[in-house]
Structure formats: C-alpha cells, structure tokens
Amino acid sequence: MTKIKTQSLHKRESDLAQSNRQLEILSNGIFKTGELPTFAQKIKETNQFPLQPKKLEILQINVGYMCNQVCEHCHVDAGPDRKEIMTVETMQQCLEVIKNTGATTLDLTGGAPEMNPNFRWFVEEASKAGIQDFIVRSNLTIIRANKKYYDLPEFFKKHNVHVVSSMPHWTRGKTDKQRGDGVFDKSIKALQDLNAVGYGLPGSDLKLDLVYNPTGAFLPGDQASMEKDFKKALMDDFGIQFHNLFAITNLPISRFLDYLIASENYEDYMYSLVEAYNPAAVANVMCTNTISISWDGWLYDCDFNQMLDLKVASKVQHIKDYNEDLLNNRDIIISQHCYGCTAGAGSSCQGAVAE
C-alpha cells in the first residue's frame, strides 16, 4: 500500500513535475513499440482525427493551484506549497470574456478555488453576467478548514452557485487513503452544512453534485449504479442528500502517473484504458465543448492539457487576446492521456458522456 505524500511533485522536485517528462513517458514504452495503439491511431480508425471543437459550452477557469489538501491522484499537483494564484488583472480579463461568451457554463476550479484571496470578489462579479450554470468545484474540507470559510455555503447560496465536490467513497478508509487523514469527517460535516442551507435537497435549485473518482489503479464503475450506492450510504449513515454523482476516470498524468509508476500499475492501467476505449465517447469528449483557462491566463483544450502545458493550437493562446470564433477553429491537441476520457462510458468534468 502506498502512503499519501504531503508535498506536491513540484515541491519534491520530482521528474514528473515536468510536463515534458510526463509526455515522454506517455509516448514511449508500450506506445512506442506498438504494443498498444496511440490515441491518434485509435481515433483514426473511426475517422475522428483530428479532433475538433463543437459549439463552446463551458468556460473552465483555474484560479490557482493552491489547495489545503494533497490528494494522491491529483492531476493538478495541487497543495499548500503551490503558490500559483490568479491575479485580479487576469480575473478582470476573464470577466470581460465571461460577459461576452457564448458558453452557458462557467466552471471555477483549482486547487481549492476558495483559497484565492480574490475568489469572493470574482464570484460576485462573474455572477452578474447571468451565466446559466455557474459551477464552483469545492473540495468540501475547505469549508471546515478555517472559520473564515464557514460561511461559504451561505455565500454560494447567495450567488446561486452550483457546487460540485469530490467524494471518492462513502467510507472513511477509502476516502482518507486518497485524500488524506481526516478528510472524510470534514467532508461529511461540510456536506451537512451545505444541506442545511438547502443544497442538494430533492427539488432544490441549489445544485450539489458529487464527483467520484477511483481510489486506485482501476476504472470507475457504472455511474448510475454508483450514484445509487452513494445516495443510500450517505443518507443511511449521515442523513446527507445530493443531486448527481459524476464518475470520473483518473487520467495518467501528474501525481496519478507517479502513483501508477511507483505501484507498478502503469502498463496494466494503460491496457485497461485502451481496452475500454469507446468511440462513442470520443464524439462527446469534454475538450470538444470546453476552453480551459489557467491561473496565468493561458488557454487550453482541457484542464489535463493545461497541466501538461499543451496550449491550444491557435493564434489565440491567451485570455488577453480571446476570440471565440478563432479559437473554435482549431485542432485539439491529443496524447495517450486522452484514453482516460474515452474509456467505457467516457469521462468529463460532468461525468460520463456516453451510454
């Protein structure tokens, strides 16, 4: 069994903190020898290469890599030691884009986005744009981390924020194994706090969804069945309610890649992803309707490409030059990590993408 690390790969000065090193691993070995097809070869089989955007629906903004947790699987390599934080100037550039975008979903993520000192101001300003679905990805424990965060449920409610939170299992052992000691208890308390102000209740407009991603080197099970099991367990044990469960596959990058290699599961995991490849999921994969914006304003096809420093293949690469029409006319950058989004029912920040 691996023991959870308390520092990011960056802080530990691990090789895998470098995106080039990760991309090298993903392109060599079983993919170089031809034992497994590359993602490009695979999508060519069904004439889906090059992958191109459809209508933009989601603007996902990463407001910083700082986090109060150091989760074992984190693709951001987030943690308390990460200092990359979006500035007010970049937030203002984002707000200009939010006011004029054709996207219907705004999705704030991190790190723990709440740790950005200008988070509340940004949410207040962004909510004025009246975007249809305004998501904040909250890790839950931040709500209980410090008194200054205790009122976050009320704050979210005031701005009609759709809260999406990670919960890898309904048991303490599995949750704490992935996310750190004490995370389960704090998460439960935070979910109860959210329920107390009306989040997640049946029929409530205050949306509370949970994200499930596996605690180890295996793929997520059927989303609907998992949702049923989560709902029953959280209600029976803690009286907690929520709306939907999104089952997300761990992509083989950053800390999860580090874990796969250290536990000697890398090859088997890549086999599992390739064997579970579903062409139907390719059609709806997240990068076809999303633009991901980093803390320093660069633009990416998705949050994973952001972490691999694969900027969009477009003349427009930074929020200061944002132009939706130009951006939509691009090819999406792919590598073998993309298999993570096309396995089984597919995987996106909104969960499964295919039947």
Added chain:
Amino acid sequence: MSYYDPKDLRKFGDITEWSEELGSKFFDYYGKVFEEGALTAREKSLIALAVAHTEQCPYCIDAYTKDSLQRGVTKEEMMEAVHVGAAIKSGATLVHGVMMMNKVNKLDG
C-alpha cells in the same frame, strides 16, 4: 517460471480464434450473465469473487477483485465474500462426515 502468466488474462478473448462459434456463444452468455438483472452487477461481482476463490482461479481472482473495486466494493465486503466461499467449501467437506458416520455405524455400530 509459473504456469500462470497474468498477461494471459488479456488474451482470454483469443480462445474464440480456434473455435469461433463456441467461443462467441460463451462470451455472449458470459456478458449476459453479468448484466444488471434480478441481482445487481455489484452483487454478481461479489458472487464471482467468492467463486473465483473456491475455484482457486488466479485469473478470476485478478479480474473480480478489480471488478469489485470498480463497483465501489470495500475490502471488508470482499473478504466476507471470500469467507462465504470458504465456509461452503469447508461445510461441503464436513457434511460428508455424516456419510463417514453412517458407514461406521453400519460396519461397526
């Protein structure tokens, strides 16, 4: 070298190459059995895990441990399932003790 190679599990589907009709019928049947039905796929996975142990099939233990994890089954639930299999195996041995007792009683009662 072991008789069992974990990589062979990936080649399970290849058995169809030497007998397409029977292989295909088997895999169709196999797939159907594990679909959600009167039992959930999760319950079926636990049954399969217990049977994998009583059959002492390393491939099946690999496959259904992973399958159980994918379905959110906890290690405590998995170990209980293995005990169910073990209890039936040992019970099946012990219940034959009655046969032994019957024979002793007949021959030497």
